[in-house]
Amino acid sequence: MPRNRRELYNKEICACSIFGAMNRDGERFNAAGVMKAIANMHVRGNGLGGGFAAYGIYPQYRDYYAFHLMFNGKTLQSQISAKAEFEQYLNQRFDVVHDEEIPHRPQTQLRDPPLIWRYFASPKKMGEDASLSDDEYVVRTVMQTNSRAEDAYIFSSGMNMGCFKGVGYPEEIGEYFMLDQLYSAYAWTAHGRFPTNTQAWWGGAHPFSLLDTSVVHNGEISSYGTNRWYLEMYGYACTLQTDTEVIAYAADLLLRRQRIPMEIVAKILAPPIWNAIDTMNEKEKKLFTTLRMVYGPLLMNGPFAIIIGQTGRLIGLTDRIRLRPITAATRGEMFYLSSEEASIRLISPELDSVWTPSGGEPVICELNSRRV
Template sequence: MSVRRQKLYSKEISACSIFGAMSRAGERFTGERVIQAMAGMHHRGNGLGGGFAAYGIYPEFRDYYAFHLMFTGDSRAQREAKRRAEEFLFRSFDVVHDEEIPHSDVCVRDPPLLWRYFLSPSKHGEDVHLSDDEYVVRKVIHVNSAIDNAYIFSSGKNMGCFKGVGYPEEIGRYFMLERLYRGYLWTAHGRFPTNSQAWWGGAHPFGLLDTTVVHNGEISSYGTNRWYLEMRGYKCTLHTDTEVLAYAADLLMRRHDLPLELVAKILAPPVWDSIDRMDAAERRLLTALRRVYAPLLMNGPFAVIVAQSGRMIGLTDRIRLRPLTVATRGDMFYISSEEASVRRISPTLDSVWSPRGGEPVVCELEGMFERGLEHEIAVTA
């Protein structure tokens, strides 16, 4: 193959790996199997980003928001960022415990200072009229946009994000996820950056409160999506297209309280020709959604896993330009870029299928329901 031809094929734009594992019974397990599953998709990344989200890991602090912060720059910049951030946090919250996030001596690239805080809102003045979640969101946005070198990258209750620059198996071992944490729901990401820089804050997952997103693909509508979200108070500060997915999920599911089925139709709506062929009631609904939320249409190829306390959601773009596989075994529910990564940790599966484009697949603690189950592919043991 010529040098010119090698260069043409040197960039694998369909890469990035996503994975999710959830116990529908709420049984907690370590991150070991999730790390192993991600290691099986090593070829889909390039070592410039990896990360995990885990739910149910802080039962002793379950009633408090768990803030994970990174302080970047040289040691002097880190100290100053930590001082300023703590001055703000201790003024805005009742902090019951804080400590450095434990990590091992696994070699990773330029790690920042990583700290966690368990806290509850301490509202004053006009803030007393805000819900606790809205208060927290506003404070997170303030820190991330106004305090240099300080980033809150996890802010939910009884859950946490762990991410950085490296392969996901390296990041998992760095945070000792196989030893220190047990959760009932885990998601993970291995990054192959396309249009954004590789740095610790830009690794996946992205989250706000207990909603986290891992994403394979590219959001070409990022500019329009960002404009719409920033008009509604969000600040996109992490230099990547995926950040808009996390904030869009918060806006639609928390602030606007829309059901998941409608959220999917906003992010990955049917084309107009399909809407025109629907019955009158459905046509009116889909037309209204496309008009009201037009700037939140996510254009481009994508497959995402959205996790929240008690549930995990898989969704692709409407024509399914990025792969997504769903599988079950007993009470375990898996979503992955590749079936092989699931079988790496669970060789025998009860069922496995590929969901339709634009239709969400959801697993919940209280039970499971799937969209498009008529297309399920049976698997022999």
């Protein structure tokens, strides 16, 4: 009698879609092409998360921090109560010059949308906080809010940029927030999610953002526990229940607080293996050995491809053996990063250059004005 074949559960770990587009002259464009490109990778997601980050969208409030908040109470009244409580806290710490509900389509098929509000504000530092930089003051506000406030989460906190995300396919999220109609940006990133280890909820969708740094990610960070414990020593609280959150906070720690160049940050997050280090010349061997020793807990284990957005630049990076795909391309002053070349060619059929970045090697595109 033949044995019955037992079906084993196969976890899907190679999906998720990421996309980025930037005009190096700083010219702003709407989200229509980006939404079309990310929708072309529809099969890489399962409708449990999508989102966008956009840079240069608030020129009239460019000197103020733009806080995007979601209030997640189960009823509208609980959401309103959470909003009122947060505003009392915010007004003690910031001068708010404008606030409003983030515009969205009133009719939607999206599941359980929270109340989403935005505030434009400047720090009002007093007492012991007076010695902090404005950025550090904002980071502490974000961490305190997300770890202590009831049903209130700050998911975007940069200047002249913003994140828009939720539970749904990315094209649905783009349509919900009317990104192709209401906003123009010089750089966009986008994400289509296929959760593997964590629940699907609005705060857990990508991008993950802190100040002007945003991250979209395809893959799995198996070193999440170690990374998280290390970051907690520096005051970062991981509250959004998704492994990608540690990448955003690690980028903030290394790039902003410690002012380490991105080329070196890449070697911290995705360092060469020890066998490769052993074959280097003495100067390189000393550098990479030191990085492994000092920043070992920030090594991102597991397969990943990420796009990091910051004011004036986009950065693409994969794990050191390139287990997740990323393609880079240019056309004139446009620069693209994508999980699939087909999505780039869908909106820009003719390309000047297209290439596959090496594992662990960052691709960095900056505004021409920033490079000057």
